[in-house]
Amino acid sequence: MLAYLCHGAGFQPRPSQPAPSTSPASSPPYNIPSISSATTTHNPPGQAPIHGCHPSAITNIHFHDFPTPHFSNPLPDPNSDMKFPTQILPLLRASTLLRQPVYDLVQGISATVGRVVVVYDSMMPYVVQDVYNIPNAESYCFQSISAFSLYSFYWEATGKPVLPTEAEIVGQVPSMEGCFPPEFSEISKLQQNARNFNSGDLYNTSRVIEGLFVDLLAKEKTTGTEKNWAVGPFNPVSIPQRKDIDHISGKCMEWLDKQELNSVIFVSFGTTSSLSNEQISELALGLERSEQKFIWVLRDADKGDVFEGEVRRAPLPGKYEERVEGRGLIVRDWAPQLEILGHPSTGGFISHCGWNSCIESISMGVPIAAWPMHSDQPRNAVLITKVLRIGVEIKDWNRRDEVVSSREVEKGVRRLMASAEGDEIRKRAQELGDAVRKSVMKGGVSNMEMDDFIAHISR
Numbered sequence: 001m002l003a004y005l006c007h008g009a010g011f012q013p014r015p016s017q018p019a020p021s022t023s024p025a026s027s028p029p030y031n032i033p034s035i036s037s038a039t040t041t042h043n044p045p046g047q048a049p050i051h052g053c054h055p056s057a058i059t060n061i062h063f064h065d066f067p068t069p070h071f072s073n074p075l076p077d078p079n080s081d082m083k084f085p086t087q088i089l090p091l092l093r094a095s096t097l098l099r100q101p102v103y104d105l106v107q108g109i110s111a112t113v114g115r116v117v118v119v120y121d122s123m124m125p126y127v128v129q130d131v132y133n134i135p136n137a138e139s140y141c142f143q144s145i146s147a148f149s150l151y152s153f154y155w156e157a158t159g160k161p162v163l164p165t166e167a168e169i170v171g172q173v174p175s176m177e178g179c180f181p182p183e184f185s186e187i188s189k190l191q192q193n194a195r196n197f198n199s200g201d202l203y204n205t206s207r208v209i210e211g212l213f214v215d216l217l218a219k220e221k222t223t224g225t226e227k228n229w230a231v232g233p234f235n236p237v238s239i240p241q242r243k244d245i246d247h248i249s250g251k252c253m254e255w256l257d258k259q260e261l262n263s264v265i266f267v268s269f270g271t272t273s274s275l276s277n278e279q280i281s282e283l284a285l286g287l288e289r290s291e292q293k294f295i296w297v298l299r300d301a302d303k304g305d306v307f308e309g310e311v312r313r314a315p316l317p318g319k320y321e322e323r324v325e326g327r328g329l330i331v332r333d334w335a336p337q338l339e340i341l342g343h344p345s346t347g348g349f350i351s352h353c354g355w356n357s358c359i360e361s362i363s364m365g366v367p368i369a370a371w372p373m374h375s376d377q378p379r380n381a382v383l384i385t386k387v388l389r390i391g392v393e394i395k396d397w398n399r400r401d402e403v404v405s406s407r408e409v410e411k412g413v414r415r416l417m418a419s420a421e422g423d424e425i426r427k428r429a430q431e432l433g434d435a436v437r438k439s440v441m442k443g444g445v446s447n448m449e450m451d452d453f454i455a456h457i458s459r
Contacts, residue, residue: 066101076301078274078312081401082181084374085272085301089183096126096190103130110134117457119202123187125194132197138457141195141223142202145355147213147230148387149379154222166212169387174378174397200227202453204234204355206446208435209362210383229453231446233359237437239342249336252295255329256340259293262347262426265369265417266340268297269352273373279403280314286409287328288320292417294328295346297335341366347426348416350394353380362390365433367425369416371395371404390429392416 074087106128110116118139120128131137143150152173155163163170180188201223207214207230218226256264267287269275275283280298287294300312313332321330337357340346341364350369351357358380361368368391370381378400384391394412395404416422439446 064105066098076274076312078276078300078314082178082374083273083400084179084181084184086181086183087301088272089181089187092123092184092187095124098127099130102127106131106137107134110136115457123191125191125198129194129196138199139197140200140202140457141198142204144204145376146358146380146383147203147205147210147217148383149355149376150222151213151216151220152379153376154217154220164216167216169382172386173382178397178400179375179378195224198224200225200229200453200456203228203230204232204359205230206232206436206439207449208439208445209359209388209432211445227456229449231450231453233363233436233440233446235338235356235360235363237363237440239339249339252329252331252335252340253343255295256343256345259345261344263417264293264295264343264345265348265350265413266295266297266337266346266366267350268335268337268357269371269373270354270357271302272354273352274301274312275314276403277315281317282403282406283409284316284320285406286404287413288324289406289410290413290417291327292413294324294413295331295335295340296328297331297337299332299334338364348413348422350413353377353384355380358384362388362429362432363436365430367391367416367422367429369394369412372397372400388428388432390425390432392422392425 072090074090076085076087080086106116106118114136116131116134116137118128118131118137119142120139121142121144125141128139131139148170151167152170153176155161155170156173156176160171201217203214205214211230214228214230217223218228265287267283283296287296298314298316300314316330321328338360341349341361346364346366348369349357349361349366350371351361352373353368353370354375354377358368368384370384370391371394372378372381378397381391381393381397385393392412392415394408416425436446438444441447
């Protein structure tokens with residue numbers, strides 16, 4: 001058997017970083033040869049050590065390059081009312097040109113092995129749809145968003161039927177207005193129409209986080225199958241001692257080492273969204289006035305092609321870094337998010353609520369101050385603040401077109417970091433983090449789900 005991993009042209013790994021030692025979540029003892037494919041442009045950094053994983057975790061993965069489709073490279077627009085990263089839309093369209101190359105590759109592989117298992121992400125069904133014609137091939141969709149958000153999208157798309165009593169909270173999710181541009185809806189429809197061959201679904205979540213919604217997705221056969229496995233989190237759940245770390249990582253970690261337990265709030269909005277200069281100024285003043293310690297990753301969103309074009313350097317208020325010296329650390333480039341979240345001094349996380357960031361924060365037991373930007377993020381914010389109750393809201397999605405004032409930032413930060421309510425939220429987050437870490441250990445629910453999936457494809 002050979003597993004084939006299709007992540008397409010949109011796969012943009014972070015730059016190579018020193019890799020900590022392996023954890024149960026990042027390097028399971030399965031010896032299945034794998035091929036990982038992307039365009040020639042995006043594969044080289046993917047062959048470097050994956051952030052947070054030991055190099056031995058990818059020694060059995062062989063990378064296959066495809067010719068890079070031509071596409072325009074628009075820059076992120078920090079002043080757009082629509083915070084969805086429209087700069088990636090040309091790249092998503094170009095990825096559809098991989099359909100024939102991917103089919104040719106899988107067909108060639110199928111002649112040499114007993115079974116080919118294709119794992120593709122939820123934005124790649126169009127590319128892998130012809131695998132259906134290969135007798136000894138199976139395909140499994142990797143769902144990269146939360147089961148809660150996925151179920152809420154399904155519920156809305158089916159006319160908002162009466163919800164099960166235990167899932168009534170889904171009725172409180174915000175409107176999808178402002179989440180996606182029309183162009184993305186067209187791409188999404190193209191992908192959904194191509195899902196004619198799906199043997200099951202993999203979720204980057206754990207049943208201890210949202211098992212109810214994983215079960216509801218299976219019961220409703222929302223993707224055409226009841227077979228699903230909640231095998232997450234995929235990120236390492238323990239941070240080993242640091243060795244040979246680079247300058248940026250070292251600066252962050254050394255600064256955190258000097259701070260008190262749970263005293264620092266980490267501020268990062270991921271790699272796809274940009275803040276306007278006005279919003280950056282308000283955020284800066286709010287962090288300053290909160291009188292709480294912080295690490296702020298202040299960088300612009302990734303472009304359609306991360307290797308080309310100038311990078312915007314957003315301005316801060318005059319002498320800001322001098323004013324917050326010793327209490328705030330500004331990072332203008334990539335930062336070791338998992339290591340920062342796993343540091344004992346980190347007690348909170350201002351986040352856009354992208355699912356990767358959410359589950360990394362959950363894994364490390366760190367509560368979230370929710371600031372959703374687009375896509376599934378407003379619904380992930382509901383999961384964090386109302387279902388799991390491990391966070392507070394800073395940005396109200398109903399006021400998404402407004403600038404979040406410095407007063408609102410100050411209030412949200414103080415609520416999470418300097419109040420009895422915040423202490424209770426942090427306690428719940430730590431308890432959930434403990435349960436998630438145990439879930440990937442031997443005998444844990446996520447570990448058993450992974451065992452079950454491997455047994456299924458190895459049958």
